[in-house]
Amino acid sequence: MNAEIIGVGSELLLGQIANTNAQYLSKQLAEIGINVYYHTVVGDNATRLKETIHTAQKRADLIIFTGGLGPTKDDLTKETISAVLDKPLVTDEEALQSIESYFKKVNRVMTPNNKKQALVMSGSTILHNNYGMAPGMAIKVSGIEYLLFPGPPKELYPMFENYAKDYLLSKLEIKERIESRVLRFFGIGESQLETEIEDLLEKQSNPTIAPLAGDGEVTLRLTAKHADSKQAKKLIDDVETEILQKVGPYFYGYNQTSLPEELMKHLINEEKTIASAESLTGGLFSERLTSISGAGAVLKGSIVCYHNDVKQHTLGVLNETLNNHGAISVQCAKEMAEQIRIKCCSDIGISFTGVAGPKVQEGKEVGTVFVGIAIEGKETVVHHLQLSGSRQAIRQRSVYYGCHYLLKQLKERD
Known part of the structure; x- marks a missing residue:
């Protein structure tokens, strides 16, 4: 289908x-x-909707509509489809009673146009709306299945799960399961990753491998099709193993996760705390961590030390360091990471300093970034990056590189 x-x-x-x-x-x-x-996507216009339906009829045997089932004049989906399919609209008494009960319950006057929401196409299967007024419907005409859903997601999602899904499964002659998994990589470009797994891309069939470049990272979507869900997952497992044998060092997580989330999980599991000293990023690193549930157990604190006075007098970077090497330097990043760890009594200190743009600073080009990582009992490490892109892109990517380097260092210790 x-x-x-x-x-x-x-x-x-x-x-x-x-x-x-x-x-x-x-x-x-x-x-x-x-x-x-x-x-x-089509607007609230009957003529254009009809044209859209005629186009869809030529290329699909299942056409699903969302939206336009409400009580107002611009809600014209079912009226238009009814005309195209030559299926008259009739009142669904159960839906009408539900609508009337709702207005009595909330002690509001029901206007006549609300009765419109109870209209359904004659001969259709009703998809009950347990979280709203307008029911959905399903009908097959001339070999094509048509499904109509209300627009609000809070109504559509349960309607699909509770009623439409079983309806569609009953219409499928071959019930294949499609399983998919997203592998996330950082520190490798899309072209390099594709080169590394070129042989797998060339021979792919089931599962398929779809590379996708994202915000400074690369993802691979693996999709397998099989009647047995377990077998589909095994097909994906086998291909994933081959992929990670080639580019495993760049892999950091699955599906909708992110580097800050993976870092947070690791810190929580290892019962480690962290503090950040942020010049270039202006608090962006700590903001990303605090947006994740559980940050209170991990993040001790953060100092946004944009000005050198704050780096020196609040954070404790030596005046000699700032005078001899500048704020945008390996030496400054090192001291920032070490000082924030000490001041916040945390296991880990991380620092960010650099040039986001738009102008050269201290003779350093835009995109010059230093990320310092100080771990208790270990030698402090400073990573030098040369990033490109807009001011905001450089700041965001600096945060992600910080998460990437720290996560990698912590895993190597494990």
Whole structure:
């Protein structure tokens, strides 16, 4: 079964809301073996919606609509589809009673247009809405399955899970499971990674391997298809093993994780604390950690020492260091990391100093970055980076490199 998802609503085209429904549905459909080949968005316009339906009918045998089932005049999805399919709209009494009960419960007057939400196409299977008013529906016409969902995710998600999923599974002749896994890498470019696993990319079939460059990192999505979910996972396991044999040192985690999250997990598991001294990053490192649940057990504190006076008088960097080597130097990064660890009584101190731009500072080019890592009982290490990109990109990538280097050093110790 090949699907097209059509999001209906001018607010989607205006960028007022993101089309998260299509993302959710694509993931759910993939898991039950339905291919999604097209995402389409159309505004609240009957003529354009009809044209969109006619286009979808030529290339899909499952067409899913989200949005446009509400009570207002611009909610025209089911009216338009009803006209295209020549299926009259009738009142679903159960839905109408549910809508009337809701208004009585909240002690509000039910306006006549709310009855519109109880209209469904004649002959359709009703998908009950347990978290809203307008029911969804499913109907097959001329060999094509049509599914209609309300737009609010809080209504659509449970409707799909509780009703639509079973409906679709009953229509599938071959029930294949699609399993996918994302491998995340840092410190290696997309082209280099593809070169390292070129032989695997050339022979891929099932599972497939899809590289994707992200914000300073690279991901590989592994997707396997099999009737048995366990067998699909085994196919992925086997390919993952081959990949990590080639580029394992750059691998740091799975799926939707991030370097700060992985660092946080490691610090929590090892019961280690950390403190940061931030010049270049201006508190961005500590912000990333504190945005993750559990940071209170890990992060002792942070000093944003943007000005040299703060580096010297608050943090404790030596005046001689600043005069002889400058704030943007190996020596300054080293002292910053060591001093913040001591002042915050933490196991680890990390520092960031450098030039984010837009101008050269202390004779150092834009993108020059020093990351210091001081671990109790170990020699302090300073990493020198030369990054490119915008001011914000340099700052963000500095934080990620800090997480990467520290995580790598901690794992090597283990």
